[in-house]
Amino acid sequence: MSKLARLLSFSLLCTCLLSPCSAHAQQTSAPNSDATYKQLKNITLSEAVEVKDLTLKRDAGSFHLLSGTVCFLAPVAGKITGALFVGDGRFTIEPPLATERASLKLLTKDSEFVENFQQMVVRFTDGTYDEIKKNSGSSTHPCDGGLLQDNLQTVRKRLRYNLSARILQDVLSPPDAGLFVAFVHGKHYSDKMVFAIDPHGAPPFAEEIYRDFAYALPLAPEEVELMTYEDNKHGYWSAFHLGPEYTSGLATGAQKNGFYQIQHQELEASIEKNGFLSGKATTSLISNVDGLRVIPFALFQKLRVQTVTAADGSPLSFIQEDKNEDYQFSVILPKPLALGEKYTVITGYGGKEAVIRTGGDNYYPIARDNWYPNNATGGLGEYTSYDMTFHIPKGLKMAATGNLVRESNEGGENVSVWKSAGPQTVAGFNFGRFRVQEAKLTKPEYLVQSLANENPPDWVTGLQHVANDDMPSQGSHITGVALGTMGTTGLIKKALAEGQLAVEMYSDFFGPSSFKGVAITQQTSCNYGQSWPQLVWIPMCYFFDTTVRHQLGMDFGDRGYWKIVTPHEVAHQWWGHTVGFSSYRDQWMSEGFAEMSASIYLQVIEHNQGKFLSFWKDEHELLTERDEFGFRGVDAGPVTMGYRMNNTRTGDLARRLIYPKGAYILHMLRMMMADNRTGDQNFKEMMRDFVKTYSGQPATTEDFKAMVEKHMTPDMKAAGDGTMGWFFDEYVYGTALPSYKVDSSFDTNAEGDVVMNLKLTQSNVDDHFRMIVPVYLEFADNRVVRLGRVRIAGNNTVDQKVPLKGLKEKPRRLLINYMADVLAAN
Numbered sequence: 001m002s003k004l005a006r007l008l009s010f011s012l013l014c015t016c017l018l019s020p021c022s023a024h025a026q027q028t029s030a031p032n033s034d035a036t037y038k039q040l041k042n043i044t045l046s047e048a049v050e051v052k053d054l055t056l057k058r059d060a061g062s063f064h065l066l067s068g069t070v071c072f073l074a075p076v077a078g079k080i081t082g083a084l085f086v087g088d089g090r091f092t093i094e095p096p097l098a099t100e101r102a103s104l105k106l107l108t109k110d111s112e113f114v115e116n117f118q119q120m121v122v123r124f125t126d127g128t129y130d131e132i133k134k135n136s137g138s139s140t141h142p143c144d145g146g147l148l149q150d151n152l153q154t155v156r157k158r159l160r161y162n163l164s165a166r167i168l169q170d171v172l173s174p175p176d177a178g179l180f181v182a183f184v185h186g187k188h189y190s191d192k193m194v195f196a197i198d199p200h201g202a203p204p205f206a207e208e209i210y211r212d213f214a215y216a217l218p219l220a221p222e223e224v225e226l227m228t229y230e231d232n233k234h235g236y237w238s239a240f241h242l243g244p245e246y247t248s249g250l251a252t253g254a255q256k257n258g259f260y261q262i263q264h265q266e267l268e269a270s271i272e273k274n275g276f277l278s279g280k281a282t283t284s285l286i287s288n289v290d291g292l293r294v295i296p297f298a299l300f301q302k303l304r305v306q307t308v309t310a311a312d313g314s315p316l317s318f319i320q321e322d323k324n325e326d327y328q329f330s331v332i333l334p335k336p337l338a339l340g341e342k343y344t345v346i347t348g349y350g351g352k353e354a355v356i357r358t359g360g361d362n363y364y365p366i367a368r369d370n371w372y373p374n375n376a377t378g379g380l381g382e383y384t385s386y387d388m389t390f391h392i393p394k395g396l397k398m399a400a401t402g403n404l405v406r407e408s409n410e411g412g413e414n415v416s417v418w419k420s421a422g423p424q425t426v427a428g429f430n431f432g433r434f435r436v437q438e439a440k441l442t443k444p445e446y447l448v449q450s451l452a453n454e455n456p457p458d459w460v461t462g463l464q465h466v467a468n469d470d471m472p473s474q475g476s477h478i479t480g481v482a483l484g485t486m487g488t489t490g491l492i493k494k495a496l497a498e499g500q501l502a503v504e505m506y507s508d509f510f511g512p513s514s515f516k517g518v519a520i521t522q523q524t525s526c527n528y529g530q531s532w533p534q535l536v537w538i539p540m541c542y543f544f545d546t547t548v549r550h551q552l553g554m555d556f557g558d559r560g561y562w563k564i565v566t567p568h569e570v571a572h573q574w575w576g577h578t579v580g581f582s583s584y585r586d587q588w589m590s591e592g593f594a595e596m597s598a599s600i601y602l603q604v605i606e607h608n609q610g611k612f613l614s615f616w617k618d619e620h621e622l623l624t625e626r627d628e629f630g631f632r633g634v635d636a637g638p639v640t641m642g643y644r645m646n647n648t649r650t651g652d653l654a655r656r657l658i659y660p661k662g663a664y665i666l667h668m669l670r671m672m673m674a675d676n677r678t679g680d681q682n683f684k685e686m687m688r689d690f691v692k693t694y695s696g697q698p699a700t701t702e703d704f705k706a707m708v709e710k711h712m713t714p715d716m717k718a719a720g721d722g723t724m725g726w727f728f729d730e731y732v733y734g735t736a737l738p739s740y741k742v743d744s745s746f747d748t749n750a751e752g753d754v755v756m757n758l759k760l761t762q763s764n765v766d767d768h769f770r771m772i773v774p775v776y777l778e779f780a781d782n783r784v785v786r787l788g789r790v791r792i793a794g795n796n797t798v799d800q801k802v803p804l805k806g807l808k809e810k811p812r813r814l815l816i817n818y819m820a821d822v823l824a825a826n
């Protein structure tokens with residue numbers, strides 16, 4: 001954005017849409033004007049020292065400074081926050097987790113990680129200065145200012161992380177800080193490598209793969225990360241908790257090490273016809289640390305902050321750099337907050353690209369969970385209560401998270417007020433020229449609404465012109481799109497019916513959700529849906545038929561997700577919103593459980609065994625086919641690596657892993673727990689207990705494991721040592737993929753009963769691998785009956801004669817994986 005354009009958008013905000021104009025008259029601080037912050041941003045070098053055979057041990061990383069010169073940065077507020085090293089150095093890392101060591105090995109193809117370097121830039125607020133100083137001698141070597149400048153530029157423009165703002169917190173605060181960020185110019189693996197430790201969550205550097213959105217994967221609450229930022233090698237190589245936390249029990253996704261928590265948000269947003277959003281957020285938070293001075297918020301980079309005040313109206317200093325650089329918004333408090341102290345920040349902001357007008361009164365909210373100042377610290381799964389007011393152009397309709405309190409159409413605008421039913425994970429909205437249909441359910445009491453735009457967005461209209469040949473075709477592959485199928489309002493009914501049935505079925509299987517209603521809305525982006533508390537976005541292309549989607553060249557064709565978009569997204573009302581997920585390690589449960597829920601929908605609601613099985617065939621294919629880089633979701637890493645799996649070397653692997661494998665994990669449990677007499681009763685009891693126990697709070701993978709153990713059947717118990725460790729180690733924390741071969745024949749014994757000769761072979765596993773394999777009998781009339789389960793361990797064959805007492809009719813054959821029971825190679 002040019003300077004002029006920015007000034008113009010600023011002036012738009014001064015039309016005082018949100019608050020009386022007098023509020024703007026008060027003094028506000030200019031952004032980035034804090035004197036200490038400016039010193040950090042323009043940091044220079046100071047003294048140089050010589051080091052020899054000095055080892056800096058920082059958690060799993062060791063920096064051996066064999067010989068060389070260290071130049072310290074100039075002190076800021078009496079604290080030295082960094083140093084350059086030039087000389088002979090060696091960096092080694094030994095992650096505390098076996099899975100992390102394995103994945104590092106996969107990336108480096110070496111058994112040990114050893115990187116030699118001649119240059120390194122370190123930023124720190126821990127004891128590094130004293131440690132080096134104590135073990136060094138005087139130096140006459142000149143310091144390389146260029147190395148420092150390069151680093152400052154890299155962090156700002158490439159990693160797009162405001163490290164100066166983060167360091168400011170520790171500089172302004174009492175001294176128990178522990179930040180350590182090393183930029184290693186390695187010679188073997190990469191000269192663009194970062195090893196970072198932040199006790200408040202590893203720094204969220206920009207992810208190359210999502211660069212357009214400046215999306216950064218939150219690794220928090222994990223504190224340690226290793227990443228590279230080269231064009232062809234961008235991504236996380238490893239991440240984990242601090243070493244001692246693995247023994248103290250703190251090393252879980254539930255750890256609350258963020259600087260603060262948001263308790264309540266009062267949000268007011270005006271969106272103009274052109275999509276310009278003006279917002280005012282009154283954010284009530286509580287400090288998680290003693291001495292909080294700098295509050296880091298997640299706010300979409302194109303939403304620019306104008307004013308920040310405290311509850312009493314006094315202006316607060318704040319930081320927000322250029323939208324294309326280290327844009328993160330932080331507020332600097334006049335005095336530190338004590339642990340547990342509450343504070344309210346009021347932010348006035350606005351920008352024109354957070355919501356995009358896509359034509360035909362369709363709007364697309366680009367800024368999804370950061371259209372308001374959200375928490376940028378700690379893990380996912382924070383629950384906050386919301387009061388929201390939206391102003392949108394007259395004639396349009398808003399659908400937002402929470403319950404609609406009131407709505408009016410006055411003075412050229414539509415105003416709606418929303419209140420969250422209770423603390424919820426996130427707030428969002430969707431609006432447009434919506435047509436609405438609704439259905440009231442009684443069991444459970446629930447309101448399902450379906451909303452779709454009366455008019456197509458421009459990109460669809462464009463396609464229609466191309467297809468009608470009334471516009472010159474660009475030789476596009478989409479010529480000939482069948483048009484009658486591209487309208488959406490006719491399909492409101494389909495989404496409504498699916499939503500209704502899904503809510504009823506999930507309420508039975510999983511128990512009540514936290515909500516009493518959901519609005520299923522069409523969104524103009526083609527290729528993804530999203531679920532919010534009480535709100536669902538269904539991607540436009542779902543409303544098209546499969547031929548049109550195919551012609552549009554949809555990424556995953558018509559497999560998996562596309563058959564079940566509505567049931568999947570509605571299931572997130574349970575998985576992700578009623579039960580939240582703590583960290584990226586636990587996100588497989590959100591996506592996987594939603595995906596698996598949809599398979600039950602196909603089976604129970606649509607009564608369609610064929611669709612059910614073809615759903616699992618699709619999931620199996622997604623997991624086991626190689627992507628364009630040659631990686632397969634099923635063995636590239638465990639589901640607990642979540643979206644960290646995505647990097648420029650492996651592609652968009654997370655999509656091929658956490659959805660289908662997460663689904664399989666839950667499905668395998670369902671199959672292990674199924675009973676010929678009581679059906680899904682065991683499984684339902686476990687899931688209802690899980691939802692009830694974690695309703696309105698986040699759950700970790702380990703919480704779920706404990707819940708499975710609480711409800712495991714005698715079979716499951718007997719398979720292991722009385723825990724479900726065996727299963728979680730194989731499929732959740734591991735990448736096992738067994739192969740099976742089954743042979744059977746049938747004789748008759750003296751009593752005339754059928755005797756089954758069963759031979760089941762399990763292979764391609766390690767000796768510890770064990771499984772419960774459900775077996776089925778298929779009869780001459782095509783009936784299939786579950787006979788029982790075979791427990792098998794290691795690379796082995798179970799060879800048994802089983803008399804089937806009372807059975808006189810010889811079955812046609814014995815089947816395994818009739819219900820896609822076990823995720824296996826075949």
Ligand SMILES: [Zn+2]
Binds near residue numbers: 568572591
């Ligand atoms: Zn999903």
